[in-house]
Amino acid sequence: MFGILRIAYKLLVNDKGKFAALLMGLTFSVFLMIQMTSMFAGMMKKASATVMNTGSKVWVMDRAVTNVSSSIPMPDYLLDAVRSIEGVKFAVPLYSGAGLVRLADGTYQPVTVLGLDDTSLFGRPALIEGHIADIYAENGFVVVKDEEYSKLESPKIGTTFELNDNRGVIVGIAKVPASGLFGIPTLYTTFNRAIQYIPSMRFTISFILVEPQSPEAVPGIQKAVSKLGYDTVTEQGFIDRITNWYVMHTGMGTNLLLMTAISFIVGLSISGQTFYTFVLENMEKFGALKAIGAKGYELVAMIFFQAALTGLAGYGLGIGLCAGLIALAKLRVPDYASIVTFGNLGLALGMVLVISAFSGYIAVRKVLRIDPYDVFRG
């Protein structure tokens, strides 16, 4: 069978014009599919940045919360109530809010302020400069050095600034796995300082971060918190909730999904049609092969091999093109929200295999119907 497949390979790649057209169609299609889904994955990663950066396994929040940036403050008693639930190792408050930093030139820059539990500093970022204990110093803030860092005029340790008319001092510079979706810098401080600096209602806790005693304790905690009228989700559950909100309640997910579907249809039609034409042009040759003694399943194997080979080559080229363009874009726009994930690659591979199978199928139907007698009749 290997020899026959090698013949199929040569028939395909030596027909340079058709092969190039097939590859271009598939590469373009894969590029679009990966690009669209990568943009979506990138944006969703950024939208869930606080969840990932904090690293808490379980989050307690108001039932109406759909994403980190739309937190609904909860009363202080809830923290004690959660701490009292069986299976909770510890629970700490987290403040998440927005403030305005006045820069040296007098302009204002919106920032995200995260207030960590004063006692434990649970959820703190890894520092690349400074000491975390300095966050307790007067007006101490830690700035995240990500793509948005320069928007605060790249502050150094000791740099002072105004946050909502209060003095702030940078005491540490941190790094985080993901930066936020909205392109604004992030400052960390203690919970109590955060609620002092940022105007808030009488309830101040945005989220309660819970460390369960074991993963098995989570359902019990969820049930107990639910009785208190609040919601408990795991880290992944919160990420899924955010993703779901963007997909279902904003146009972003639908548009990207549509573009992905269109890319799939473009790839399907271009490669399907080109491959069909390729087979039609070789129909007499397939007839001759049949007359010589090729069996039906051998012709089927040849055609599906050609379709799969083209599909996988186009898949590889499409990924390469997409990765190259993302890398190029990130050189110019550092917070360009696009990441190629295994999920994207798997989805695109699945779609390419569907395209190849469809192209192969319509070609096979034609080839199996050819009567070698037609080769004789001419």
Place this chain on the structure above:
Amino acid sequence: MNPVAIRADGITKWFGQGEAKTCAVRDVTFEARFKEMLYIVGPSGSGKTTLLSMISGILRPDSGKVHVEDVDIWGLKENALATFRLNKVGFVFQDFHLFPHLTTVENVAIPLLLKRQDWNKSIKEAAKYLDVVGLSARAQLSPTRLSGGEQQRVAIARALASGPDLMIFDEPTASLDGDTGKRIVEFVKSEVLTEHRCIIVVTHDDRIYSFADRILHMEDGRMRDGKGSADA
């Protein structure tokens, strides 16, 4: 007398339906023997190609039987019939049907590869057949770069590669000029026709009739004398 290679008994083939139904081959009976070069001649539409297709295992007759070396070929199942064609029949098509995107030697190797031979071994063996037809120097060229006569010889080498007992030539001179056609048929007669091979040629080119051992005339789907005459 050499043993019988092919025996066709009362084979008939109809095409179309209703009023358009026509009989392409009607109750044809004949035999062909090993080391025999048998011509089937007749005007266009007389049923030559249909007859050729039925005796080579390509087109199923509506009635009658075809035995090749005592095997009732139309009693074979589809895959067995394909294997029969691969092992027993060598086809030289009128338009050659060579693959332009393969080299000459790769074209010749196709039947060997279909027999599941290793690629390198097949190419080596195919090169020998190209040598037989005098084209070893052209082995790495595309068939499109060969003349009509050379392409015909490549097609012959490809047909020979499967080691067939029966070789079928469909209008072998139709795509060639007179001299080239004659040279090709002369070559086939002297080099290809062996003790254990029967060659059947369908043609209406009377310039090559002289090479035939026997000629069967067809007209309106029948053998002209009703059974299969010999008048070389």
